[in-house]
Amino acid sequence: MTRIVLVGVLTSVAAIVGILVLIRTRRLQERFAILWILAAAGIVILGLWTDALGVLADVMGIAYPPSALFLIVSAFVLIVLLHSAVVLSRLSGQSQTLAQRLAMLEERMHRLEGAGDDAAAAPDTAEAEDEAGAGLPTAPRRLA
Secondary structure (H helix, E strand, O other), X not given: OOHHHHHHHHHHXXXXXHXXXXXXXXXXXXXXXHHHHHHHHHHHHHHHOOOXXXXXXXXXXXXXXXXXXXXXXXXXXXXXXXXHHHHHHHHHHHHHHHHHHHHHHHHHHHHHHHHHHHHHHOHHHHHHHHHHHOOOOOOXXXXX
Protein backbone atom coordinates (compact mmCIF):
# COMPACT_ATOMS: atom_id res chain seq x y z
CA MET A 1 0.00 0.00 0.00
CA THR A 2 1.49 3.32 -1.08
CA ARG A 3 1.74 6.31 1.16
CA ILE A 4 -0.90 8.30 -0.78
CA VAL A 5 -3.41 5.45 -0.50
CA LEU A 6 -2.74 5.16 3.23
CA VAL A 7 -3.26 8.91 3.69
CA GLY A 8 -6.50 8.75 1.69
CA VAL A 9 -7.85 5.83 3.73
CA LEU A 10 -6.87 7.41 7.07
CA THR A 11 -8.41 10.74 6.03
CA SER A 12 -11.64 9.01 5.02
CA VAL A 13 -11.82 7.09 8.29
CA ALA A 14 -11.23 10.35 10.18
CA ALA A 15 -14.02 11.96 8.14
CA ILE A 16 -16.42 9.14 9.06
CA VAL A 17 -15.55 9.53 12.74
CA GLY A 18 -15.98 13.30 12.47
CA ILE A 19 -19.39 12.89 10.81
CA LEU A 20 -20.50 10.50 13.54
CA VAL A 21 -19.41 13.01 16.20
CA LEU A 22 -21.40 15.76 14.43
CA ILE A 23 -24.47 13.52 14.39
CA ARG A 24 -24.03 12.62 18.05
CA THR A 25 -23.76 16.29 19.08
CA ARG A 26 -26.84 17.13 16.95
CA ARG A 27 -24.94 19.56 14.70
CA LEU A 28 -25.61 17.45 11.60
CA GLN A 29 -28.87 15.70 10.81
CA GLU A 30 -28.80 12.05 9.83
CA ARG A 31 -30.33 12.66 6.40
CA PHE A 32 -27.40 14.93 5.44
CA ALA A 33 -24.79 12.70 7.03
CA ILE A 34 -25.73 9.68 4.92
CA LEU A 35 -24.30 11.26 1.75
CA TRP A 36 -21.03 12.14 3.45
CA ILE A 37 -20.63 8.75 5.09
CA LEU A 38 -21.24 7.04 1.75
CA ALA A 39 -18.64 9.26 0.09
CA ALA A 40 -16.04 8.57 2.78
CA ALA A 41 -16.80 4.84 2.68
CA GLY A 42 -16.39 4.90 -1.10
CA ILE A 43 -12.97 6.47 -0.74
CA VAL A 44 -11.97 3.84 1.83
CA ILE A 45 -13.12 1.07 -0.55
CA LEU A 46 -11.26 2.59 -3.49
CA GLY A 47 -8.17 3.02 -1.32
CA LEU A 48 -8.14 -0.54 -0.04
CA TRP A 49 -9.20 -2.20 -3.29
CA THR A 50 -6.72 -0.69 -5.73
CA ASP A 51 -8.17 -2.37 -8.81
CA ALA A 52 -11.70 -1.04 -8.06
CA LEU A 53 -11.09 2.26 -9.83
CA GLY A 54 -9.85 0.41 -12.92
CA VAL A 55 -12.95 -1.81 -12.87
CA LEU A 56 -15.22 1.24 -12.51
CA ALA A 57 -13.42 2.97 -15.38
CA ASP A 58 -13.84 -0.11 -17.58
CA VAL A 59 -17.55 -0.36 -16.73
CA MET A 60 -18.08 3.31 -17.59
CA GLY A 61 -15.96 3.05 -20.75
CA ILE A 62 -13.29 5.47 -19.55
CA ALA A 63 -9.71 4.74 -20.60
CA TYR A 64 -7.98 6.69 -17.81
CA PRO A 65 -9.10 5.54 -14.31
CA PRO A 66 -8.44 8.87 -12.51
CA SER A 67 -10.92 10.46 -14.95
CA ALA A 68 -13.53 8.01 -13.71
CA LEU A 69 -12.81 9.12 -10.16
CA PHE A 70 -13.21 12.75 -11.24
CA LEU A 71 -16.56 11.90 -12.84
CA ILE A 72 -17.77 10.12 -9.70
CA VAL A 73 -16.70 13.00 -7.45
CA SER A 74 -18.36 15.53 -9.78
CA ALA A 75 -21.62 13.53 -9.71
CA PHE A 76 -21.48 13.40 -5.91
CA VAL A 77 -20.95 17.15 -5.64
CA LEU A 78 -23.85 17.75 -8.03
CA ILE A 79 -26.14 15.53 -5.95
CA VAL A 80 -25.15 17.29 -2.72
CA LEU A 81 -25.69 20.73 -4.29
CA LEU A 82 -29.09 19.74 -5.67
CA HIS A 83 -30.17 18.30 -2.33
CA SER A 84 -29.01 21.45 -0.53
CA ALA A 85 -30.90 23.66 -2.99
CA VAL A 86 -34.10 21.66 -2.45
CA VAL A 87 -33.78 21.90 1.33
CA LEU A 88 -32.94 25.61 1.16
CA SER A 89 -35.95 26.30 -1.08
CA ARG A 90 -38.29 24.47 1.27
CA LEU A 91 -36.92 26.27 4.33
CA SER A 92 -37.16 29.63 2.58
CA GLY A 93 -40.84 29.03 1.79
CA GLN A 94 -41.54 27.92 5.34
CA SER A 95 -39.75 30.97 6.73
CA GLN A 96 -41.80 33.30 4.53
CA THR A 97 -45.05 31.61 5.57
CA LEU A 98 -44.11 31.85 9.25
CA ALA A 99 -43.21 35.54 8.92
CA GLN A 100 -46.57 36.25 7.25
CA ARG A 101 -48.49 34.35 9.93
CA LEU A 102 -46.59 36.15 12.68
CA ALA A 103 -47.38 39.53 11.11
CA MET A 104 -51.07 38.64 10.87
CA LEU A 105 -51.16 37.48 14.50
CA GLU A 106 -49.37 40.62 15.69
CA GLU A 107 -51.80 42.81 13.75
CA ARG A 108 -54.75 40.93 15.20
CA MET A 109 -53.29 41.24 18.70
CA HIS A 110 -52.78 45.00 18.29
CA ARG A 111 -56.31 45.41 16.95
CA LEU A 112 -57.76 43.45 19.87
CA GLU A 113 -55.70 45.42 22.39
CA GLY A 114 -56.74 48.67 20.73
CA ALA A 115 -60.39 47.58 20.58
CA GLY A 116 -60.33 46.79 24.30
CA ASP A 117 -58.91 50.25 25.13
CA ASP A 118 -61.20 52.07 22.71
CA ALA A 119 -64.29 50.11 23.73
CA ALA A 120 -64.01 51.39 27.27
CA ALA A 121 -63.65 55.00 26.10
CA ALA A 122 -66.06 55.08 23.11
CA PRO A 123 -67.80 51.89 22.01
CA ASP A 124 -69.19 53.38 18.76
CA THR A 125 -65.74 54.46 17.50
CA ALA A 126 -64.16 51.02 17.97
CA GLU A 127 -66.94 49.31 16.03
CA ALA A 128 -66.65 51.81 13.17
CA GLU A 129 -62.88 51.26 12.91
CA ASP A 130 -63.30 47.46 12.87
CA GLU A 131 -65.91 47.66 10.12
CA ALA A 132 -63.87 50.11 8.03
CA GLY A 133 -60.69 48.02 8.21
CA ALA A 134 -62.30 44.59 8.03
CA GLY A 135 -60.87 42.40 5.28
CA LEU A 136 -58.14 44.86 4.25
CA PRO A 137 -54.54 43.64 4.33
CA THR A 138 -52.24 45.52 6.67
CA ALA A 139 -48.50 45.95 6.68
CA PRO A 140 -46.64 43.90 9.28
CA ARG A 141 -45.32 45.83 12.24
CA ARG A 142 -41.70 45.73 13.24
CA LEU A 143 -40.69 44.27 16.57
CA ALA A 144 -38.95 46.68 18.90
